[in-house]
Amino acid sequence: MSEQPILRVQSVSKRFGGVHALENVSVDLFPGEVLALAGDNGAGKSTLIKVISGVHRPDEGKISYDGAEVTFENPQKAREQGIETIYQDLALADNLDVGANVFLGREPMKRVLGLPVLDRKKMRTEAAEALRVLDIRINRFDLPLRSMSGGQRQAVAIGRAIHWNAKVLIMDEPTAALGVPEQRKVIALIKSLKQSGVGVIFISHNLVDIFAVSDRIVVLRRGQKVGEAATQATNSDEIVRWMVGG
Amino acid sequence: MSEPPTANRKLQTADTKPPSAHPIDELVSERTTWATSVRSTVASMRAWIFLFFLLVGFEIWAQLAYHTTFLFNPFNASSIAVFTVGPLLLALGQTFVVISGGIDLSVGFTMGLAAVVFSKILNLSMGVLPDPLALVVALVVALLASAVPGLINGLLIAILRVPPFIGTLGMYGVARGIAYLMAGGTTIPISNPVVSFIGNQSLTLLSIGDFRVSIPILVLVTIVLTVAMVFMLSQSRFGRHVYAIGGNRQASLRAGINVTRNTIALYILSALSAGIGGILYTARFTAGAPQAGETLLLDSIAAVVIGGASLFGGSGTITGTVIGALIIAVIQYGLVFVNVEPFWQFVAVGVVIIISVLVDQTQKQLSGARTDE
Structure with missing residues (x-):
């Protein structure tokens, strides 16, 4: 893995009214790395990627991209800098x-x-x-x-x-709407993407996919980062335990 | 030209991978067989084929019933062409609107409004200004007046998010009322030699002995406009964005397309094309009438739909619309020619609309288009 992270999220918090959607979350992403973001519904995964991709601005904390602190006014600005988000609906005509x-x-x-x-x-x-x-x-x-x-x-x-x-590619549930053979193909695609030095943030509910493709796993629960591990050093039991808080 | 941005990020491993590593290779072949392409070709030719059989049908009918020719009569050809002008002009702008996923119900009375404004201004200014200048002033004012309903439609739909059907239905009433009010409830005759020349004369393009090819000026003007519209829809960024907005509005927004501005432009374009229709109507009948386009609204939508555009947005072509408008004109004129009671025209056009939508749906299912997800 290379030296400098391409993306650093440092102590980011985001509140909607009284709800703490994100609390003091820090995540690093390196070039050529696939980072899986796991967590139950409402854990803050979507909020985190929306903060990164410029949809929301963090209330506290900062985001650095390519070594410099950034604030994106809107997703368009983030995209121009090389942070692309592929939502589940793919946004294709x-x-x-x-x-x-x-x-x-x-x-x-x-x-x-x-x-x-x-x-x-x-x-x-x-x-x-x-x-x-x-x-x-x-x-x-x-x-x-x-x-x-x-x-x-x-x-x-x-x-x-x-x-x-794109230097950072955020993929929201890229395999969710696909059949099993196609899921495998998307996994293969992410692997080849990684080879070209793109940093990938991969959101999934599917632990099999997460273990098949990621280098590192970050688990969120109720807006907080409750666990982080290299994929090789952990197992699905541990991840599930972090997800449900047992 | 700069290098494509991907040039320097080739994969190191790309050349060494075994063929099986192509992630989604085998899926391609089953979905793009020759049968699919034959079907899609037939689908795109559908309107042409229908027009062909329609012409042949009327020819046989005319031969059997009256021992005369329908097809090889220059007068018929020229009449059908003139017949096509009105609905086609409304349908040109309508095509853009329908492809974007909208509909413009106000075009008929926008056309009437333009006809009334054009006649009024022409009559007013002819006493004051020299004739050619008066004509220019009337043209400009009529076009501006017709752009107003389009602008309002666009603002309602793009910014206030009023459904196109409702917004333009409202404008249908407003334009209708204003046109009648301005005209004092009647038609406004004009007497400008240039205008009536444009409306009723033909240009002879070719003349060899007895053989002459001449085209009504109205038809020539319409052809020029049609070519411009074909170019705009198929070759410009604007045209491409119209398809994108109709295909997936959300995706267009995320891709940085200015959906609001494009939508407003669409409805202005539709209104302008109706306005030109109103001006040409005035030229043809040497009078402006508020009800100039009243019966043409349905014909314009029919032409667009028969021409293969989907009312759900995302597909359609100007060429298709031209064929659609020709089909309607041939049905209407042909039924008169073979002496069928004129009210059957409405029935025939209605049936053709329904059939063409049914055929379109069936074809979409057959050609393996995704209906799920």
Whole structure:
């Protein structure tokens, strides 16, 4: 594992009214590391990733990214810096093809007879390249995502994040909506992502997935960090004990 | 051009992995067979095929019943083209709106409003200004007036989040009332030679002996507008964002697309395209009428739907809409030509709308589109 953490969350607290959604939580993420975030419903996992990705601002504590303290006004700003979040719904336009989705909102243009037109070829070839880097093969780039499988769509969402130079990728339950074979493929995808030096925060309820893919596990309960361990040094019994507080 | 940002982050292990490491490889083949692509080609050609059989059907009918030709009669062709202009102009803007997941019910009376404003301003300014200038002033004011309902629709829908159906239904009433009030409840005749020339003359494009190809100016103007709309929808960022908003509004927001501004622009575009319809209506009938577009609203939505757009948003093309508008015009004109009582037109168009939506749904299921999740 490399020297400097790409992301440091230090003593962050977040309150909604009287509810302590996060209390004094500290987490580090290193480049090329997969950090699993575990915890029961309402443990604060979502709040934590929303604080990191710029949806919420912390009430106390600070976040450093790439060695410097940061405050993101909104998710757009976080994304521009290289912190991408892939939510469960993937945020894809299912009626458009792969290239259009990778370049959604940032479409390249070219000039034909002096008129600006969409550069479809560039979108297609660069999208193909982004997916190839991730070791994903999709042979029809002209079809809408609607006609693709859940795993492929997940791959497109990840490919898009990587193409725009994500250094930190937050994945919220990436395997939850998938069948077992596709879950395995997404796990393989996360492993290859790790190889390219991206730091991944992986939220899951599924302990099998967590143990299959993560390097380190952080467990939250009622807004507090109640446990942290290297994946190799722990087991699911311990994690469950932390989760339920037994 | 800069290097793609991914260029320097190739995976070290990519080349050494065995083929089985392609995570989602085998899923591809089963879903993109040739049968799927044949089906999707047929789906996109559906409206063309229907138009073809419609024309052949009327030809056979005319031959059997009246021993005359329907298809090979230049007068018929030109009449159908002129017939298509009104519904098509409303349908061009409507296509954008429907693709974005909305609907614009106010276009018919926006068209009437533009027709009334155009006639009024033209009549007022012709006494004061030289004719060409008066025409320009009337054009500009009519277009601005027609943009107003679109702007209000857009603000209601994009910012106040009023459902498009309700917002534009309200505007339907408002535009209707204002158009009638301005016109004093009647039609406003105009007498401007340039305008009536545009409305009723044809340009001869080709003339060899007896063989002449001429196109009504109304139709030419509509063709130019249609080409511009095709370009805007298929080649511009705006067009792409319209599809994205209709496909997944939330995803468009997260991708940094300015959904609010695009939505407002959409409804202004729809209103402007209706406004141009109103101006051309005035040119054709040398009078502006508040009810100019009253019967055209349904035709415009029908053209968009027959042309393959989904009322749930996310799909549709201008070319499809043009074919849809032609289908409606051929049905209406053809039934008159073979001497069927005119009220059957409404029945026929209604049936075609329902059938095309049914076919669309069936085809979506057949082509393996996801209906779940």
